[in-house]
Structures are given as structure tokens and as C-alpha cells.
Amino acid sequence: MNKTVALDTAAPYIKAPLIYKGKVRELYDLGEHYLIVVTDRISAFDYVLKPAVPDKGNALNMLSRFWFEQTASIQPNHVVHADIEKLAGIVTEPELLKNRFLVTRKAQRIDIECVVRGYITGGGWRQYQQTGMINGIPLPAGIRKNERFAEPLFTPAAKNDVGHDEDIPFERMKELIGAELAEDLRAKSLKLYQFAHDYCEKRGIILADTKFEFGLIDGQVILIDELFTPDSSRFWAKENYALDTEIDSMDKEPVRTYLASSGWDKNSEPDPLPASVVEATSQRYNDIFQRLAK
Numbered sequence: 316m317n318k319t320v321a322l323d324t325a326a327p328y329i330k331a332p333l334i335y336k337g338k339v340r341e342l343y344d345l346g347e348h349y350l351i352v353v354t355d356r357i358s359a360f361d362y363v364l365k366p367a368v369p370d371k372g373n374a375l376n377m378l379s380r381f382w383f384e385q386t387a388s389i390q391p392n393h394v395v396h397a398d399i400e401k402l403a404g405i406v407t408e409p410e411l412l413k414n415r416f417l418v419t420r421k422a423q424r425i426d427i428e429c430v431v432r433g434y435i436t437g438g439g440w441r442q443y444q445q446t447g448m449i450n451g452i453p454l455p456a457g458i459r460k461n462e463r464f465a466e467p468l469f470t471p472a473a474k475n476d477v478g479h480d481e482d483i484p485f486e487r488m489k490e491l492i493g494a495e496l497a498e499d500l501r502a503k504s505l506k507l508y509q510f511a512h513d514y515c516e517k518r519g520i521i522l523a524d525t526k527f528e529f530g531l532i533d534g535q536v537i538l539i540d541e542l543f544t545p546d547s548s549r550f551w552a553k554e555n556y557a558l559d560t561e562i563d564s565m566d567k568e569p570v571r572t573y574l575a576s577s578g579w580d581k582n583s584e585p586d587p588l589p590a591s592v593v594e595a596t597s598q599r600y601n602d603i604f605q606r607l608a609k
């Protein structure tokens with residue numbers, strides 16, 4: 316594959332109906348299954364930036380694929396296969412698409428983002444500063460930014476089709492989907508987080524927090540969407556870990572740094588990213604894949 320060409324959309328290469336186009340991923344309907352394609356698009360602050368980042372989609376997809384395999388014995392997931400040969404007649408550019416997709420079962424999505432936080436940072440840190448709590452969970456005073464929690468916290472968000480997901484207390488999650496299912500998803504989420512946290516630690520990476528989505532198929536709880544990718548998780552290189560600072564994220568840091576310096580107001584179409592930023596970001600996504608899954 317030509318490494319300098321980024322995939323902005325897979326639509327011209329797929330003979331199946333495109334039923335959902337997210338900021339990064341595309342969902343095609345294969346009848347019994349979905350075909351989920353990860354493009355090279357990149358987003359920040361709810362904007363899709365220009366241009367796309369070469370090979371970012373491969374790295375994201377191969378990470379998800381890796382983690383679904385690693386966790387299959389502890390939690391059933393939606394993956395059916397990732398075999399491009401089985402898509403002959405549907406995918407017209409197999410070389411381009413072969414590492415960028417998963418064929419999955421169709422689940423009835425549970426509209427909760429199951430967030431687990433092992434460290435206090437990002438949105439959790441903001442909540443704590445404002446209220447002394449995270450998703451209604453009271454925390455002791457004096458916690459410092461990026462500190463590790465004694466026990467990981469489960470901090471769900473209600474998925475909202477319009478606008479942003481809403482942080483909710485666990486009690487509210489119980490009202491929304493039933494106590495038994497809520498307890499089950501919390502236990503599953505904490506177990507998955509622990510598994511990946513321990514794995515990453517051995518590779519010199521801290522999994523600070525992550526998000527899962529679950530669905531139901533024939534009454535069974537199935538892990539769906541993506542798993543432990545930099546788009547759904549916050550990874551820190553151990554050597555960068557420090558309290559009270561903003562720790563480099565392993566993926567979009569070059570983009571964030573550039574956007575901060577460019578004076579963009581986050582409320583209008585941003586200028587295209589410079590080639591050097593695109594190149595550095597592509598490298599970052601590849602590095603994180605190599606460090607975790609090789």
C-alpha cells in the first residue's frame with residue numbers, strides 16, 4: 316500500500332449500503348452482519364480535521380482486533396471475522412481495506428458509555444475540581460491531578476444521539492436500563508479495564524481510562540464497537556507520567572499542540588493540518604500499535 320495516501324472514506328470501494336458515518340468510522344450493512352471500516356479521518360473537539368492521517372485507520376482497527384481476541388475468553392464480543400477474502404464481491408480494493416475492517420454481529424445497543432477511570436484526569440478531574448465528586452461519587456479532598464485511584468471508578472455516560480454524552484450517576488444508569496443489567500455491565504467493565512491495565516503496564520504504558528459499549532444479542536451481553544484504542548482510551552507512556560501536569564497523550568498530541576498554537580477558536584472550520592503534524596501523528600498511531608500489539 317502507498318503509505319502516503321490516506322483513506323478519507325471507504326464508500327467508493329464497498330458494494331454495500333453505508334448506514335452510518337461517524338467521525339472516524341463507517342458502518343456498512345451486510346444483511347446478517349455489519350462491516351465496520353476505520354478510515355484515516357481524525358477529529359478534535361467534535362470537528363473532523365483535514366487532511367486524513369495515513370495509516371491511522373489500520374492502527375486503530377488492528378488494535379481493536381487485537382484486544383477483542385485477547386479478551387474473548389473473559390467477555391464475548393461482536394467480532395465475526397476480519398478475513399478480506401470472505402468479502403470478495405463486496406470490497407473492490409482488498410489491499411487498501413484488508414487491515415481496516417471488522418465484520419461484526421448486529422447487536423441491540425445499550426445506550427450507555429461504560430467508562431472506567433483508573434487515574435484522575437480529563438473530564439473526571441474537571442468534575443472533581445468543580446464538585447469534589449465524579450459522577451456523583453464523593454471523593455476525599457486533596458487528590459492531585461493524574462493520581463491513581465485506590466480502586467478504578469466506574470463513571471457511566473448516557474449516549475445521546477444529538478449533542479454530547481451525559482455523565483450520570485450509577486443510580487441513574489440503574490433507572491435507565493435496570494439494576495441487574497447495570498450491575499452486570501459495571502462488573503464486566505471493571506474486569507476488562509483491569510485486564511488491559513495489567514497488560515499495558517508490562518509494556519510500559521499506563522491505561523489511564525477507557526470506554527466500552529455493550530449490546531444485546533438474543534439476551535446475551537456482547538461487547539461491541541471498538542476496544543482499547545486511542546480513540547476510546549487514554550494511554551500514557553510510563554516515562555511521561557507525572558502529577559499536576561497535562562501528560563502527553565500517545566496519539567493526538569502533535570495535533571493538540573498544533574491546534575493550541577494555531578489560535579483556532581474550536582467553533583469554526585479549522586485550517587488544514589501542516590504535513591509535519593500529519594506525519595508525526597501517523598507515526599504516533601503506528602508506535603502505539605507496535606508497543607501494544609507486536
Ligand SMILES: Nc1ncnc2c1ncn2[C@@H]1O[C@H](COP(=O)(O)OP(=O)(O)O)[C@@H](O)[C@H]1O
Pocket residue numbers: 335336337338339340341342349393419420421422423424528530539540541
Ligand atoms: N455490533 C454493533 N451493533 C450495533 N451497533 C454497533 C455495533 N458496533 C458499533 N455500533 C455502533 O456503531 C456506531 C459507530 O460509530 P462511531 O464510529 O463510534 O461514530 P461516532 O462515535 O462518531 O458517532 C456507534 O454508534 C456504535 O454504538
Ligand SMILES: [Mg+2]
Pocket residue numbers: 337
Ligand atoms: Mg463512537
